[in-house]
Ligand code: HEM
Ligand SMILES: *[C@@H]1O[C@H](CO)[C@@H](O)[C@H](O)[C@H]1NC(C)=O
Ligand SMILES: *[C@@H]1O[C@H](CO)[C@@H](O)[C@H](O)[C@H]1NC(C)=O
């Protein structure tokens with residue numbers, strides 16, 4: 272009885288995914304890849320923190336309701352959006368700026384054609400490759416969401432102070448196994464974290480030790496100096512990968528084996544028996560890491576994609592077409 276009903280439901284996400292294609296814009300916006308590459312290159316050269324920012328924003332977008340650029344919507348007075356959830360508080364402005372630049376360039380060339388979610392997916396891949404990481408194909412044709420809710424974020428984003436079991440559960444909820452989770456966490460080979468995200472590991476770990484004993488003591492001392500003023504200046508941040516901070520490589524895993532993990536969740540990957548074998552594998556073999564990262568990113572990039580009339584191609588990436596960013600309905604004559 273239930274089977275005929277269940278089957279179409281199970282097939283639905285697969286069908287949406289199968290509507291995507293590598294050459295989606297070949298006829299309608301043939302310069303799409305070139306324009307993205309140009310904007311990405313300019314932005315990354317002028318702001319080297321862009322790659323990490325975009326990768327993180329893209330991942331967060333995909334795990335909260337799918338890769339639909341919902342994370343780019345600004346809040347209006349009606350509803351708070353994903354961007355305003357406190358978990359998002361430190362999502363980097365460079366990433367939002369890059370998408371706006373790319374969208375502006377694309378609207379000049381092929382107005383109303385390219386979705387913000389495709390821009391984010393393609394830009395994240397180009398940036399990973401540009402800073403030394405692997406290339407993985409991006410199938411295109413995502414539509415953008417019409418809404419975004421701050422309250423949807425909780426429970427989908429792992430926090431640095433969660434237990435490994437909680438983190439594993441969050442990834443499992445997305446259909447990602449432990450090996451895939453460890454490969455994805457290798458994204459912390461670039462970018463940085465604010466002191467508040469690891470301050471408990473260097474200032475007030477326990478009654479008997481200020482410093483987390485799983486952290487290399489010299490590294491802890493350097494972080495204490497860096498973060499000394501963090502309660503007054505909340506912008507202070509440390510590189511996630513202290514050795515090769517701007518390069519996408521397997522140094523993140525090598526670091527973990529030496530107590531040079533920055534976040535508690537990073538360091539725990541090297542000791543928890545469920546994750547350690549994969550940390551050891553990727554520390555020893557960068558090719559194995561790149562292969563695994565590419566495979567799992569291909570999976571993440573099509574999470575709950577919206578195609579057809581399930582979404583829209585936004586005219587501007589921070590507001591759905593039905594609304595201006597101030598929450599007012601758009602002027603009727605600006606609508607298609
Ligand atoms: C395993 C669970 C994870 C936890 C607990 C976690 C947590 C965090 C935290 C706390 C930060 C610092 C944010 C800040 O202070 O601004 C951060 C940064 C970052 N995360 Fe994760 N993350 C995880 C997995 C991932 C995954 C799967 C990706 C992407 C595939 C990712 C990509 C990044 C990047 C690139 C940065 C640096 C951002 C920047 O420099 O602007 N993280 N993460
Ligand atoms: C606000 O949230 C409600 C309830 O989820 C939703 O129906 C509505 O479309 C949202 N409004 C805007 C302007 O995003
Ligand atoms: C974990 O970190 C978040 C944000 O950094 C904080 O709001 C929360 O209170 C922390 N939880 C625990 C149990 O320390």
Ligand SMILES: *[C@@H]1O[C@H](CO)[C@@H](O)[C@H](O)[C@H]1NC(C)=O
Pocket residue numbers: 500503504
């Ligand atoms: C600490 O931060 C405050 C506020 O930003 C600043 O005025 C002060 O100069 C900083 N002190 C040091 C030692 O960096």
Ligand SMILES: *[C@@H]1O[C@H](CO)[C@@H](O)[C@H](O)[C@H]1NC(C)=O
Pocket residue numbers: 556558559562
């Ligand atoms: C590293 O991993 C790749 C890909 O899995 C594999 O083909 C290669 O044999 C491995 N190299 C070593 C030295 O184990």
Ligand SMILES: CC(=O)N[C@H]1CO[C@H](CO)[C@@H](O)[C@@H]1O
Pocket residue numbers: 354355356357359360361362363364367
């Ligand atoms: C509440 C809050 O700080 N929200 C921020 C989420 O991230 C975006 C992008 O950096 C900011 O513009 C929001 O102010």
